[in-house]
Amino acid sequence: MDDKIRMVDLNGQYMKIKDEIDAGIREVLDSSAFINGPATSQFRDALGKYLGGVHVITCANGTDALQIALMALGLSPGDEVIVPAFTYVSSAEVIALLGLTPVMVDVNPRTFDTTVDNIRKGLTSKTKAIIPVHLFGQSCDMEPIMDFAAEHSLYVIEDNAQSIGAEYIFSDGHRARTGTIGDIGCTSFFPSKNLGCYGDGGAIFCKDEELAARMAMIANHGQSAKYRHSVIGCNSRLDTIQAAILNVKLKHLDEYSAARRKAAAYYTSRLKEFDPAGEFFDTPAEMPGKSTHVWHQYTLKIHNGRRDALKRHLAETGIPSMIYYPLPLNEQEAFKGIARKGENLVHSKECADSVLSLPMHTELTEGIMDRIVDGVEDFFRKL
Ligand SMILES: *Cc1c(COP(=O)(O)O)cnc(C)c1O
Numbered sequence: 179m180d181d182k183i184r185m186v187d188l189n190g191q192y193m194k195i196k197d198e199i200d201a202g203i204r205e206v207l208d209s210s211a212f213i214n215g216p217a218t219s220q221f222r223d224a225l226g227k228y229l230g231g232v233h234v235i236t237c238a239n240g241t242d243a244l245q246i247a248l249m250a251l252g253l254s255p256g257d258e259v260i261v262p263a264f265t266y267v268s269s270a271e272v273i274a275l276l277g278l279t280p281v282m283v284d285v286n287p288r289t290f291d292t293t294v295d296n297i298r299k300g301l302t303s304k305t306k307a308i309i310p311v312h313l314f315g316q317s318c319d320m321e322p323i324m325d326f327a328a329e330h331s332l333y334v335i336e337d338n339a340q341s342i343g344a345e346y347i348f349s350d351g352h353r354a355r356t357g358t359i360g361d362i363g364c365t366s367f368f369p370s371k372n373l374g375c376y377g378d379g380g381a382i383f384c385k386d387e388e389l390a391a392r393m394a395m396i397a398n399h400g401q402s403a404k405y406r407h408s409v410i411g412c413n414s415r416l417d418t419i420q421a422a423i424l425n426v427k428l429k430h431l432d433e434y435s436a437a438r439r440k441a442a443a444y445y446t447s448r449l450k451e452f453d454p455a456g457e458f459f460d461t462p463a464e465m466p467g468k469s470t471h472v473w474h475q476y477t478l479k480i481h482n483g484r485r486d487a488l489k490r491h492l493a494e495t496g497i498p499s500m501i502y503y504p505l506p507l508n509e510q511e512a513f514k515g516i517a518r519k520g521e522n523l524v525h526s527k528e529c530a531d532s533v534l535s536l537p538m539h540t541e542l543t544e545g546i547m548d549r550i551v552d553g554v555e556d557f558f559r560k561l
Contacts, residue, residue, distance in 0.1 A: 182496070186370045187540070187542075188539075226383075228428060234381055236381050241268040242412070244364045249411070249412075253306050259278050261273060261309045263506040278306075279516070282526075283300040287529060289464075291311075292308075294323050306332060312338050314474050317470075320360070334362075336357050338356045339364065343472045367420065373431050379417070379420045380416070459479060459554075460481075477502065480532050488558075492554070497549065501534060506526035506530050536550055
């Protein structure tokens with residue numbers, strides 16, 4: 179291994195489970211069951227069980243998962259769907275693609291989650307659904323969101339692409355995996371996600387059997403029986419090879435979450451030691467008692483407009499960092515004239531201008547993190 183620092187170390191992770199993964203892939207090759215082979219249904223069952231007993235529909239990617247979820251709800255053009263502005267484009271893109279109106283709302287500036295107070299500001303008589311996004315590995319505060327949705331008869335589709343394995347904790351103490359709380363949950367198996375395959379993949383979770391069957395049908399050309407098409411659907415499948423890989427990786431998911439948690443704790447302890455008062459930056463805020471954190475990203479907020487200069491300084495010394503996300507969706511050209519803003523989205527803008535994510539993956543060592551934190555400290559010491 180070279181000593182290059184990476185945002186994500188997929189190779190290091192693969193080398194540790196290579197034998198299991200290679201055997202799983204070989205089995206698919208030997209059987210030639212490339213589409214809907216046995217590994218696919220095995221994975222659906224295993225994931226459903228892991229999530230606490232839900233129906234799982236696998237599909238081609240996380241964006242398709244969101245699209246299929248929305249298609250299943252029987253919404254009409256002009257109906258509004260509330261979505262945060264500070265998120266990846268997929269969450270809002272699919273709303274517009276289906277001729278629905280995305281209504282963008284603000285996020286909590288410390289925890290980056292979609293809050294009920296912001297959701298309320300986007301509510302109109304046309305609102306039909308909410309897509310809360312569990313950003314960076316932590317759950318939104320789902321209980322008030324579910325109460326609000328019930329009060330206004332809204333569907334809730336959780337975008338769980340970044341938080342698979344996280345648990346939301348209800349006020350009575352019971353816990354549920356993110357993605358299993360709303361009417362529908364969606365996730366992505368993009369390679370760098372917490373549960374990633376070696377290509378594209380996605381899944382939809384749902385407790386309601388009828389709705390699950392409808393989404394499975396939509397993902398398969400709206401086909402109710404062979405060559406009988408009941409509704410307009412799409413063609414969205416998880417390859418058997420990817421399912422075989424995911425069957426192996428799902429068994430390691432909790433261990434991967436623990437590795438990320440350990441890395442995040444180390445980052446925070448070192449960074450807080452350097453900047454205890456949060457003069458230069460804020461370390462990520464957690465929601466203890468409400469959500470566990472699976473650290474899809476370790477995201478700092480850099481104060482005083484110094485984010486870009488810090489990023490450049492790190493790059494010069496071989497330390498990668500990323501800006502997730504540099505532009506709120508309400509300011510993206512694609513959404514001009516399509517999206518409606520819930521209000522002035524000051525926090526989304528402020529997050530986009532100040533966030534910086536440090537390398538986060540399952541293979542981080544204290545040695546690597548020391549080099550990264552030293553780079554951050556070096557920048558602020560030279561100010
Ligand atoms: C990755 C991601 C998606 C989309 O997943 P793909 O598999 O890339 O289509 C959707 N929402 C969020 C928040 C994501 O991070």
